[in-house]
Amino acid sequence: MSRTDENLKIAFANESQTNVEYLAYAHQAMEEGLMEMAQLFREAAGAEIVHALSHLKVMGVVKSTKENLREAAEGESLEILSMYPKFIEEAESEGREEAANSFRIAFEREKHHRSMFQQALKHMG
Ligand SMILES: [Fe+2]
Ligand SMILES: [Fe+2]
Structure with missing residues (x-):
């Protein structure tokens, strides 16, 4: 780069x-x-x-809508599978309940975002 x-x-x-x-x-x-x-x-x-x-x-980050949907679903997946679970665990272990809660709220919504993007992708065929 x-x-x-x-x-x-x-x-x-x-x-x-x-x-x-x-x-x-x-x-x-x-x-x-x-x-x-x-x-x-x-x-x-x-x-x-x-x-x-x-x-x-x-x-050059913005591509076709189909590619953008795929990219968005992958980004949400990364947050759901690795980023937020790790952040929640670390915040809890440091006794940072407010931070853990903020991460938890986002974590739950990212699941919804990912499924919306995945459904939209299917819809586009
Ligand atoms: Fe600026
Ligand atoms: Fe999201």
């Missing part, structure tokens, strides 16, 4: 993460009754999505 390919991966991850953080900051600003600050975070969050999508396009 070239330096630029590595940089695209890093930039994509950072922009995606920043988008979610800004949305969370907007939510917090609204709870504090600071609507203009919420608006500022939301607008910036929107721009970060544009940056992330642009990087993703250059990376």
Whole structure:
């Protein structure tokens, strides 16, 4: 992988993460009754999505819908089979119940996502 390919991966991850953080900051600003600050975070969050999508396009990650469904089902499978079970176990062993719960909630939903993608794949033939 070239330096630029590595940089695209890093930039994509950072922009995606920043988008979610800004949305969370907007939510917090609204709870504090600071609507203009919420608006500022939301607008910036929107721009970060544009940056992330642009990087993703250059990376060639987006393929045909059939290939995307297969890729998505595999990604969900990875989370279900290895990532979340390991994370839940480790959080429990460290007494991090809040983290374990957050992982558990996501883990349960990923099963639903995977089956939706698999059904859609079947539907496409
Ligand atoms: Fe950005
Ligand atoms: Fe998912």
